[in-house]
Amino acid sequence: MSIYSVISGSGKYIPDIVVKNEDFLNRSFINEKGDPIPKSNEEIIRKFQEITDIKERRYLKPEFNTSDMGFFAADEAIKSANIDPETLDYIIVAHNFGDILFNNQKSDMVPSLASRVKHLLKIKNPDCVAYDLPFGCPGWVQGVIQADYYIKSGDAKKVLVIGAENLSRIADPHDIDSMIYSDGAGAIVVEAIESEKPIGLICHKTRSDTFSEAHFLKMDISYHPQFEDNTLFMKMNGRKLYEYALNTVPNLVADTIKKAGIGIEEVKKVLIHQANAKMDEAIIQRVFKIFGIEKMDSASIMPMTISKLGNNSVATVPILYDMIIKGEMPEHTIHSGDYLVFASVGAGMNVNAFVYKVP
Template identity: 85%
Template sequence: MSLYSVIIGSGKYIPDVVVKNEDFLTRSFINERGEKITKPNEEIVRKFQEITDIQERRYLKPELNTSDMGFFAAKEAIESAKIDPETLDYIIVAHNFGDILYNNQKSDLVPALASRVKHHLKIQNPDCVAYDLPFGCPGWVQGVIQANYYIKSGDAKRVLVIGSENLSRIADPHDIDSMIYSDGAGAVVLEAVESAEPVGIICHKTRSDTYTEAHFLKMDISYYPEYEDNTLFMKMNGRKLYEYALNTVPKLVVETINKAGIGIHDIKKVLIHQANAKMDEAIIQRVFKIFGVEGIDSSEIMPMTISKLGNNSVATVPILYDMIMRGEMPDHHIQSGDYLVFASVGAGMNVNAFVYKMP
């Protein structure tokens, strides 16, 4: 018998405020040189939707914050798992910007968001260790990988892993890329299970590329030269990011599947981070091509939420999983014995994945 990490509960929080593409038609878009973009906004928005498939996204209400979303998702996951929160050994919160007030766009990281979530959950157990994990968009996947290490070592029996992000408040309103960003949170509870057969997390792989890639995503001031202050916003080199993802994610996913000792046809679902639908389509096609399979129908294996939820960073993958488990994606179902791949790519640059076998 061996110890394995199994997901016993999941939860999510999707903000109520819906922001449609039409809401950007009155924006004044500026390029990186501080020049007004002369293309009509109708054309900009139409092209944006063609490339990303994003039609709308969700923004957090002004009175709420990142840690609130993390708490809501955590509470739902704990209720789903039917456990006493006092029995948690670790709370890991993946995010990248901390709490950001609606009217003060500066990161608030003290105390850690994990401490705030533990406080909201009213957990008194001092042996429940709470800490944050900033790792770009792959933060939640990496949090699950860390939780697996704790469980496999015998150091933990139950770990709560949360991904919560409020990207709408770090988006430069004059940057076209601001249309990509969204808010949300997802969470799972992992538990140690003894089994003679492999179950739960089977294997994982992570890579970090920083030699020339570290600043493909970075923080910088607004493109608008007359912006009111020096607030830092998320900035990205979209072309470089696209190239990086296509060159690294398929290879890493294939390596992880091979490490699990299974084949591509054993994989029931690929739950992948979503910032650009065309990019994800290219990634999944390349994964199958490496295995000698071409022209697959990705809609059957790769569930997508980007058209309605946008890019909510660390929250994307756990939200996807929770939606499937709750029957909220009618075209996608998973059952005992199915193999899933969880994968992400983002700032760092970081890429990671793990193979999971449904108990």
């Protein structure tokens, strides 16, 4: 018998405020040179939706923060797993910007969001170690990988892994990319299970490219030259990011599948971070091609939420998993024995993936 890391419960928090593309019609869009974009907002939004497939996104209510979302998702995951929260060995919270007040756009990371979530969960156990993991959009996937290390080493039996992000409050209102970002949180409980056959997290792979790629995503002031202050917003080089993702993600995902000793035909679902629908489609088609499949309909294997939820960074993949498990995406189901691939790419630049066999 060997010890494996198995997901025993999941939860999510999707904010209530729905922001549609037409809500940006009166926005003043400025380019990186500080000049107004010489297109109508109707044309800008039409092209944006055509490329990203984003039609609407969710924003957090002013009275809540990132750690609140993390708590809401964690509480649901703990109840789903039917465990006593005092028995958790670790709480890992993946995020990138900490708590950001609605009227004060500065990152607040002291105490850590994990400490805040543990406090909100009312956990007294001092042996439950809570810490944060800022790792770009791949942070939650990396948190699960770390949880697997703790469990396989015998250091832990139960780990809570949360991905929570509030991107709406760090988006430059004059940047077209602000339409991509959204808010949300997802969480899972990972437990140690004895099994004669491999189950749960089978294998994983991570890479970090920083030599010339480190600053494809960075913080900088508003594009608008007359913006009221020097508030820092998230900025990205979209073209470079797109090229990087297509050049790295397919190979890493394929290598992880091969490492698991299975073929692409055995993978039932690929749960991937979503920032651009066209990019994700290009990624999955390149994965198929690596395995000798020239073209395949990806709709059944790669569930998408981006059109309604936008890009909520570290929360995307756990929210996606929870929605499928809870029957909220009827066209997608997960069954015992299925192989799933979880994958993400983002700031750093970082890419990661793991193969998971459903018990």
